[in-house]
Amino acid sequence: MIKNVNVFGYAGILSYIQALNINIIVSSIVTTFSKFSTEGKIGVLGIICVILMAVFAPVITLYPPQKITGDSLEAPGPAHILGTDELGMDIWSQICYGARMSLTIGLAVAFVSGFGGGAIGILAGYMGGHIDQGLMRTIDVTMALPSFPLLIVISAFLGPSILNVVLILILFSWAKPARIARSQTLAIKKNNYIIAAQNYGAKPFYVLWKHIFPEVMPVLFVLVIGISSHAIIAEAGLAFLGLGDPTSKSWGMMLNSATGFSSIYFTPYWQWWLLPPLFMLIFLLLCLAFISRDMERILDPKLKIKKGF
Amino acid sequence: MANDRNSFVFRLLLTLFVILVINFFLPRMMPGDPFSTTSADEVGEEIIVMTEEQRLYYMNYYGLDRPLHEQFLVYMKNLMTGDLGRSIYYKMPVSDVIILHLPWTMLIVLGSTVISTIFGVFLGTLSAKNRKKGSDRIMMTGMIAFAEIPSFLLGLILLLFFSAYLRLFPLAGAITSFADYSGPAEHTWDILYHAFLPIVTLSLSQLTGVYLLTRNTLITVTTKDYIRTARAKGLGEKTVWTRHALRNALLPVVTRAGFMIGIMMGGVVLVESVFSYPGIGMILRCAVVGRDYPLIQGILLVIAVSILICNLLVDKIYSKLDPRVAI
Numbered sequence: 001m002i003k004n005v006n007v008f009g010y011a012g013i014l015s016y017i018q019a020l021n022i023n024i025i026v027s028s029i030v031t032t033f034s035k036f037s038t039e040g041k042i043g044v045l046g047i048i049c050v051i052l053m054a055v056f057a058p059v060i061t062l063y064p065p066q067k068i069t070g071d072s073l074e075a076p077g078p079a080h081i082l083g084t085d086e087l088g089m090d091i092w093s094q095i096c097y098g099a100r101m102s103l104t105i106g107l108a109v110a111f112v113s114g115f116g117g118g119a120i121g122i123l124a125g126y127m128g129g130h131i132d133q134g135l136m137r138t139i140d141v142t143m144a145l146p147s148f149p150l151l152i153v154i155s156a157f158l159g160p161s162i163l164n165v166v167l168i169l170i171l172f173s174w175a176k177p178a179r180i181a182r183s184q185t186l187a188i189k190k191n192n193y194i195i196a197a198q199n200y201g202a203k204p205f206y207v208l209w210k211h212i213f214p215e216v217m218p219v220l221f222v223l224v225i226g227i228s229s230h231a232i233i234a235e236a237g238l239a240f241l242g243l244g245d246p247t248s249k250s251w252g253m254m255l256n257s258a259t260g261f262s263s264i265y266f267t268p269y270w271q272w273w274l275l276p277p278l279f280m281l282i283f284l285l286l287c288l289a290f291i292s293r294d295m296e297r298i299l300d301p302k303l304k305i306k307k308g309f
Numbered sequence: 310m311a312n313d314r315n316s317f318v319f320r321l322l323l324t325l326f327v328i329l330v331i332n333f334f335l336p337r338m339m340p341g342d343p344f345s346t347t348s349a350d351e352v353g354e355e356i357i358v359m360t361e362e363q364r365l366y367y368m369n370y371y372g373l374d375r376p377l378h379e380q381f382l383v384y385m386k387n388l389m390t391g392d393l394g395r396s397i398y399y400k401m402p403v404s405d406v407i408i409l410h411l412p413w414t415m416l417i418v419l420g421s422t423v424i425s426t427i428f429g430v431f432l433g434t435l436s437a438k439n440r441k442k443g444s445d446r447i448m449m450t451g452m453i454a455f456a457e458i459p460s461f462l463l464g465l466i467l468l469l470f471f472s473a474y475l476r477l478f479p480l481a482g483a484i485t486s487f488a489d490y491s492g493p494a495e496h497t498w499d500i501l502y503h504a505f506l507p508i509v510t511l512s513l514s515q516l517t518g519v520y521l522l523t524r525n526t527l528i529t530v531t532t533k534d535y536i537r538t539a540r541a542k543g544l545g546e547k548t549v550w551t552r553h554a555l556r557n558a559l560l561p562v563v564t565r566a567g568f569m570i571g572i573m574m575g576g577v578v579l580v581e582s583v584f585s586y587p588g589i590g591m592i593l594r595c596a597v598v599g600r601d602y603p604l605i606q607g608i609l610l611v612i613a614v615s616i617l618i619c620n621l622l623v624d625k626i627y628s629k630l631d632p633r634v635a636i
Contacts, residue, residue, distance in 0.1 A: 140324075149574075150613075152605075153605055153606065156602075157336065240582070242594070270473060278462060286454060286457055290454075
């Protein structure tokens with residue numbers, strides 16, 4: 001074995017590992033997908049549909065979303081598939097471009113807070129001591145803060161912009177992944193192979209990157225899905241209250257402008273103005289929920305046993 | 310244990326302090342000061358441009374030229390005496406505005422806590438009794454999918470279907486405007502009629518939590534030895550479930566109900582805006598639209614404090630109910 005290493009040389013092994021990694025990643029994606037339940041598969045397909053809608057928005061729509069292209073409040077018809085809003089903008093294009101908004105915010109917040117918070121948690125769990133204690137207190141307070149009311153107040157003061165919304169959402173959602181990553185790290189740290197690696201002279205960074213991070217990663221991934229649906233809800237809620245970016249056309253903004261239109265409920269307009277964004281939001285959230293439930297089930301074999309009794 | 314308890318209270322106080330600090334510093338972090346710009350509300354009104362002397366005079370008058378820590382102490386002193394400032398939009402003290410609207414919020418939050426607890430326990434028991442059967446699986450999948458819909462979207466659906474499409478329920482408000490009631494019964498009926506959809510929305514959004522909790526604790530409890538003993542004694546199935554199983558399973562549900570109030574206080578803002586229900590959530594939306602900063606801060610404080618109080622109460626009640634915790 002040792003001879004082999006010498007023959008191959010360091011670079012050879014590295015490239016071999018990398019190739020192996022890619023193969024493992026691809027095959028793990030395939031096997032994970034085959035383990036999904038029917039609901040989970042529906043969820044994955046639904047998300048792919050929404051992503052395609054967002055990516056190919058200019059191709060599948062006839063009009064730009066913020067241009068007046070028809071009469072005010074036109075009913076669905078051949079010219080405008082889903083009709084127009086009060087300014088005469090096409091609703092189908094607003095839905096497609098709005099998907100970009102929701103997905104971007106969801107993914108940005110989830111990845112930054114999920115992996116950033118996870119990294120903080122791993123570091124604190126690994127180092128321990130005062131840093132760990134200080135972090136735990138910060139996490140406790142962050143998790144006890146009433147996040148949505150604070151979100152409203154902060155975005156009211158900072159002014160409506162997408163960057164602000166994303167930053168505030170990150171500020172409120174890093175605590176949970178950090179806490180879970182920390183407890184996972186504490187459990188992994190005590191394993192013999194970690195101690196062995198340390199005794200061989202492995203640097204802290206090497207141990208963290210090679211041993212601990214890959215172990216914590218799957219849990220973080222489930223959390224990231226959860227956070228992204230949370231962020232999408234929060235953005236829609238803020239936009240619905242009128243705290244979104246007025247220049248953007250997100251689904252929450254569409255709900256806001258539709259419900260803000262006086263006497264919308266007494267006219268048939270809500271059928272094509274209010275229902276599409278409502279339906280799309282619920283659809284996206286349900287898909288994310290299905291996926292995260294399935295991932296949880298696959299990653300945690302203990303849950304399966306629990307479900308059995 | 311006493312140490313644990315102290316740290317719990319300490320954590321709540323720390324959280325409250327953080328909220329106060331955010332509340333205090335947010336407006337002061339904004340560029341400019343209240344006197345750098347003045348506007349004229351009505352046409353023809355002269356726009357007052359302050360000289361540097363006048364500006365300094367007013368800064369001194371409102372205490373804005375003092376060091377920040379002194380300002381913070383004054384702010385805390387005002388809070389302690391219940392002075393939350395004056396609302397710009399309503400032109401009256403913030404505390405009065407909040408007191409005027411808080412009862413409506415309390416009505417729908419407490420109402421839906423009671424309703425979702427009762428129904429959640431009922432459905433959870435039903436599900437636990439029929440576990441391993443098809444009906445349990447269907448119910449569980451349905452409830453879990455249901456829980457993923459955020460409350461304000463659910464409220465919007467209910468509003469569109471029952472109020473806009475079927476026209477069974479009112480579209481907005483908490484009472485019929487300019488109504489002339491013949492008696493207190495009719496008055497109560499009108500209030501309940503208006504509160505019905507908001508309460509249903511909030512209850513539905515909380516139902517799944519109670520349902521899952523009841524179901525899971527019941528399933529755990531029924532594997533315990535004392536249940537087998539009860540059955541072996543020859544007690545009827547009904548007595549075993551109500552006296553032995555449910556009684557023990559309800560403990561976590563009580564705490565859950567307490568936390569639920571806290572969660573709903575946060576979510577009620579959106580639900581009230583959907584139904585234009587005149588609680589503090591609705592005035593928060595108005596305050597945001599009108600940039601009525603003192604009112605926004607006041608409402609945030611009220612919501613935050615009520616959530617913290619709920620958590621504290623839950624902690625106290627739980628140790629009373631379950632003697633094992635207090636040891």
